[in-house]
Amino acid sequence: MSSNDPPGTEARRTALRLLDAVLRKGLPLEAALDNAARDLTRADDRAFAHAIAAEALRRLPDLDALIDGATRKRLPDDAKARFALRLALVQALALGTPPHAAISTVLPLVDGGPRKLVHGVFGALIRQQAALPELPSLPAPVAERWREQWGEAVVAAAARSIAAPPPVDLIGAPPAGLEGISLEPDHLRLPRGTAVAGLPGYEEGKWWVQDISASMPARLLGSGEGRTVLDLCAAPGGKTMQLAKAGWNVTAIDISESRLARLSQNLARTGLSARVVAADVMTWSPPALVDAILLDAPCSATGIFRRHPDVLHRVRPKAIAALAEVQGAMLTRVAGWLKPGGRLVYSVCSLERREGEEVVGAFLDRRDDYRIEEEQRLLPGRYEAEGGADSFFIASLTRLGSPPSDNRG
Structure with missing residues (x-):
C-alpha cells in the first residue's frame, strides 16, 4: 500500500482480491477471506471488505450492465478495470458511500493501468444518475436453470430474497422478551445485523444461530x-x-x-x-x-x-x-x-x-x-x-x- 493512498484503500484492495478469488478462481467467498484480508489489521476493515465483495456479488449482473452501457468496447470479464468499476459502483449505488470516496479509494487499485477509463466511466454514470434496480438480476444461466425446474414465480422470489442479507434465526431456547418472531417451536427470528454475542442466554449456551430451514x-x-x-x-x-x-x-x-x-x-x-x-x-x-x-x-x-x-x-x-x-x-x-x-x-x-x-x-x-x-x-x-x-x-x-x-x- 502506498502512503499516498486514501484511507480505506486497503479494504477495497481486499474486496478486489475476494472478487477475483470467487469469479476467476472459483473459490467460496468465506474460504477466500483469510488470505485476501492478510494485510488488514482491523476487524472492521475486514468486515467492510467482505460487505463490499458480497454486495457486488449480489448485484453483479446489474453492475456489469451499467458498465457495458457506458463503454464503447466491452471490457473483458476478467479485466481489472471492470473489477474496479464494480467495486466503486456498488459502494456508491448500493452501500451509501459518497461517490468521491468510492472512486478515490478504488483508483489506486488500477495504478499503472486504465485509471482514466475507470474514472471516466464512473463519472459518466454518476452524472447520469445511474441506479441499480430495486431487485437484483440473477445470473442468466442460474435464472434459466431455476426457471426450467421451478417456474418464473420461484425465480422472481429468489431475486427478492437476495436483495438484502438475511435476518438472524436463533434455535434452542431463545431468550424471552426480545422483539422478534417465532416461526417454529424453539425458534426466534431477529432483525438482520443483530449482534448475538451480547444477547441473554448466549454465554449460558441456551441457543445458537441456525437458519430456520437448516433446522x-x-x-x-x-x-x-x-x-x-x-x-x-x-x-x-x-x-x-x-x-x-x-x-x-x-x-x-x-x-x-x-x-x-x-x-x-x-x-x-x-x-x-x-x-x-x-x-x-x-x-x-x-x-x-x-x-x-x-x-x-x-x-x-x-x-x-x-x-x-x-x-x-x-x-x-x-x-x-x-x-x-x-x-x-x-x-x-x-x-x-x-x-x-x-x-x-x-x-x-x-x-x-x-x-x-x-x-x-x-x-x-x-x-x-x-x-x-x-x-x-x-x-x-x-x-x-x-x-x-x-x-x-x-x-x-x-x-x-x-x-x-x-x-x-
Whole structure:
C-alpha cells in the first residue's frame, strides 16, 4: 500500500482480491477471506471488505450492465478495470458511500493501468444518475436453470430474497422478551445485523444461530428418548445440538477436523453432549446398527445463495452433476447402517432437483427395503413476509423389515 493512498484503500484492495478469488478462481467467498484480508489489521476493515465483495456479488449482473452501457468496447470479464468499476459502483449505488470516496479509494487499485477509463466511466454514470434496480438480476444461466425446474414465480422470489442479507434465526431456547418472531417451536427470528454475542442466554449456551430451514431436517426425527442417531457431515453442529437437545444419543461425523473443533466448542458452550468423530463417511462404519441417521450431504449450496451470493457465480452444472454422484454413493453406503424400522433423513441445501429429488428417486429404485415417508422442497418465497429462509430439499425414509433385494448397498 502506498502512503499516498486514501484511507480505506486497503479494504477495497481486499474486496478486489475476494472478487477475483470467487469469479476467476472459483473459490467460496468465506474460504477466500483469510488470505485476501492478510494485510488488514482491523476487524472492521475486514468486515467492510467482505460487505463490499458480497454486495457486488449480489448485484453483479446489474453492475456489469451499467458498465457495458457506458463503454464503447466491452471490457473483458476478467479485466481489472471492470473489477474496479464494480467495486466503486456498488459502494456508491448500493452501500451509501459518497461517490468521491468510492472512486478515490478504488483508483489506486488500477495504478499503472486504465485509471482514466475507470474514472471516466464512473463519472459518466454518476452524472447520469445511474441506479441499480430495486431487485437484483440473477445470473442468466442460474435464472434459466431455476426457471426450467421451478417456474418464473420461484425465480422472481429468489431475486427478492437476495436483495438484502438475511435476518438472524436463533434455535434452542431463545431468550424471552426480545422483539422478534417465532416461526417454529424453539425458534426466534431477529432483525438482520443483530449482534448475538451480547444477547441473554448466549454465554449460558441456551441457543445458537441456525437458519430456520437448516433446522427442519433434525425436526423430522422428533424426540430421541435415548435412541442412537448418526449425524453425518455434522459440522459446524447446529443439527447435532438439535438432536442432543431432543434426547438423542448422538454420534457426529465429519471429515474436517477444523470444523469439528468448532462443533466441539458449540457443544461445550451449550452443555450438550455428543460423540464427535473425525472420519470420512465413505470409509468409516459404525460399530452397530443405529435407530436413525441424518445425512446432510455435501452439495452445491445453491439453496443458501441469499447468505452466500458467491454460489450463483461459481457453481456450474458440471459441479452439480459431480456432487449428485457423491450424494447418491453416500446415501447408498449409509443405508445399511440403519436398523429395520429406523428413520433416515437426507437433506441438501441445494435448489437443484439433480441433488434432491433425483438422488432420492434413484436410491429408491435400487432399494426395496426403503420407503419414503415425507418429502419437503423448501423454495424461495417461504416465510417471505418474515424475511425469507434458505432453500433445502429434505426426505425422510424408513427402512423396512425385509432385507434388500440386491447387494449394491
